[in-house]
Amino acid sequence: MRIAVTATQPSPDSSVDPLLERAHYLVVFDTATAAWEVLDNRQNLKTPVCPAGAAAELLAQHRVDVVLTGRYGPTAYQALQERFIRVRDGAAGTVRQAVNRFLQPAQSVSW
Numbered sequence: 001m002r003i004a005v006t007a008t009q010p011s012p013d014s015s016v017d018p019l020l021e022r023a024h025y026l027v028v029f030d031t032a033t034a035a036w037e038v039l040d041n042r043q044n045l046k047t048p049v050c051p052a053g054a055a056a057e058l059l060a061q062h063r064v065d066v067v068l069t070g071r072y073g074p075t076a077y078q079a080l081q082e083r084f085i086r087v088r089d090g091a092a093g094t095v096r097q098a099v100n101r102f103l104q105p106a107q108s109v110s111w
Contacts, residue, residue: 018070
């Protein structure tokens with residue numbers, strides 16, 4: 001699985017960028033190889049028509065399965081859905097922390 005996280009800087013130890021549509025970087029973690037990759041999204045922010053669509057295309061080209069971010073709008077959601085990329089909001093802290101939280105098995109609740 002390839003997990004992308006919106007990031008303020010090009011590093012797994014940078015802060016999660018709170019808004020998918022304006023993220024400067026997308027840091028990708030590959031669970032099969034445990035490798036990190038940085039995608040520079042700054043050029044897509046200058047796209048006059050749809051920055052979210054351009055970012056979604058970049059993610060699709062890099063075979064990303066899921067995106068973790070603070071929040072996203074309906075345009076970003078639609079662009080990702082069209083490319084079969086799942087999105088999860090509520091990510092916070094560092095990119096590395098967001099990935100670790102996502103990969104942790106669900107906590108079981110005892111009643």
